[in-house]
Amino acid sequence: MKARVTVMLKNGVLDPQGEAIRHALGALGFAGVEGVRQGKVIELDLSATDKVAAETGVKAMCEKLLANTVIESYRVEIL
Known part of the structure; x- marks a missing residue:
């Protein structure tokens, strides 16, 4: 069985x-990108x-190691 965890910074962080990615996209001519949030995917x-x-086990892993739950949120998918 596989699991995919997506970790993103919480809104407001x-x-x-x-922001660096958004700026670089604008410099490369990609107009209309108003915001970028960068995260990580763990399989x-x-x-x-x-x-x-x-799913219960993976959520425990996220709470203890994979995500900093103070500033990050996570989503677990069992594939």
Whole structure:
């Protein structure tokens, strides 16, 4: 079983990398990009066979290591 975790900065948290990307896109001639939020995707190969147990385990991983829940939010997808 596979899991995909998407981690993004929470709304209201400054995103300097996103702003740098937005600026670079404008410099390259891509008009109309008003905002960019940069995040990360983590893919996990799991030995679990139960989807609910896998999701519970991955959420625990996010809370303890994969996301800084003070400034980041995360989304878990079991694939």
